[in-house]
Amino acid sequence: MLRSSLALFASLAVALPTAAFAATPQSFKGEYTVSILGLSVAKATFSSSYEGDTYSIDGSVSSAGLATIFDDTRGTVSSKGKISGKQLQPQAFRADYKSGEKASMIDIQFANGTVIATKVVPAPKKRNPKNWIPLGASHLASVLDPMAATVIHADSLDKVCGRTVKLYDGEMRANLTLTYYSKGSISVRGYKGETVTCRLGFEPVAGYRKNRKALKYLKDRSRIMVTFAPVGQTGVYAPIHATVSTKIGTLTVSAERFEATE
Known part of the structure; x- marks a missing residue:
């Protein structure tokens, strides 16, 4: 449960404040917590830097609180690429994590927005073709890694939602559909102001087992809400709060910190 929570946490929370088209280097930092049933189970810190049309993001994620008694998971993630038009165009993504004594790694390489190589350690188990939805070449074009997928470039808060993001996490391709829900405000270290909340629809596309109960629940029954905040006057919006309903609770x-460091 914790490993899947950490993966979902990373997918939702790693998008840090982005200074698009920065003429001079700019850096940002975000600190996040994840909890379930009111209990803290994970923490993460991410630092990002932007210069011209390039970006890089580095972070660490670890289990926390009572969760460490049952599953001590720690890891690092990184993403780098270019800013093309109103989107990030990843060049490389890597996640290394260790759960107990078991080490795992995901490495994805891109060229012009298309995945050209993926390495997963340990290697995935042999798939049953009867219930496996395979990835095709078309599934790996114009996709974003889990870090770049949650950064939204828009003209205003009103235009953050109403879009579909193509996500590739090293195994599965999924579509994340953002639908407008409400506006509000929030105050955390580094930011106080307006927000917009989108309801997120999850649709697995390929690279998954079609009878997997967890994915079916996310697709058909889970209520996923993501709140975005503007990053200065850059025209970029990043997640500052999110909730996901699961079988055992929400x-x-x-974000406990959401601010520029330079």
């Missing part, structure tokens, strides 16, 4: 991701 998973909550919250």
Whole structure:
């Protein structure tokens, strides 16, 4: 449960404040917590830097609180690429994590927005073709890694939602559909102001087992809400809060810090 929570946490929360088209280097930092049933189960810190049309993001994620008794998971993630038009165009993504004594790694390489190589350690188990939805070449074009997928470039808060994001996490391709829900405000270290909340629809596309109960629940029954905040005057919006309903309770991701460091 914790490993899947950490993966979902990373997918929702790693998008840090982005200074698009920065003429001079700019850096930002975000600190997040994830909790379920009111209990903290994970923490993460991410630092990002932007210069011209390039970006890089580095972070660490670890289990926390009572969760460390049952599953001590720690890891690092990184993403780098270019800013093309109103989107990030990843060049490389890597996640290394260790759960107990078991080490795992995901490495994805891109060229012009298309995945050209993926390495997963340990290697995935042999798939049953009867219930496996395979990835095709078309599934790996114009996709974003889990870090770049949550950064939204828009003209205003009103235009953050109403879009579909193509996500590739090293195994599965999924579409994340953002639908407008409400506006509000929030105050955390580094930011106080307006927000917009989108309801997120999850649709697995390929690279998954079609009878997997967890994915079916996310697709058909889970209520996923993501709140975005503007990053200065850059025209970029990043997640500052999110909730995901699960079979055992609501998973909550919250930013405790959301600010520029330079």
